[in-house]
Structures are given as structure tokens and as C-alpha cells.
Amino acid sequence: MVSAAGEAATVRVRVDRDACCGSGNCVLTAPEVFAQDDGDGLVLLRVTAPPAGSDERVRRAADLCPAGAIQVT
């Protein structure tokens, strides 16, 4: 699997917008992967297969999410 950045991806990330409370922690932690909807403030994914260099930040974002809305596999 290759990410949009052309770097081999090692993880897949999914988000549950129904669980998201719009805290924005994930965007602060890994802005290359997560964004917030301008309308409802809920999480949006920029990529589902982040570049390998983002792995640690993606996992940290999942750990920091107060809603448990980020799944990394």
C-alpha cells in the first residue's frame, strides 16, 4: 500500500464521526492525516493510509482522542 505522499503506508486509520466530539486533538497531533469539518467541527480524514512517517503521530492521536473515535490497524 502506498500513501498519497508516495511513502509506503504501514497502518490504516478510520474515524467514527458519530462518536467524535470535535475536540481537535487529532488535528493538532497529526494535521497531515486529520482535519476538522468547517461546518460541524467533526473529524475528517485526509488519508486512510498515512505515510509511514506519520505512524507514531497517528497512534498518539488515537490515544489522545477523548471520544475513542480513532481506530488504527
Ligand code: SF4
Ligand atoms: S481527537 Fe477525537 S473527538 Fe477530537 S476531533 Fe479528533 S476524532 Fe474527534
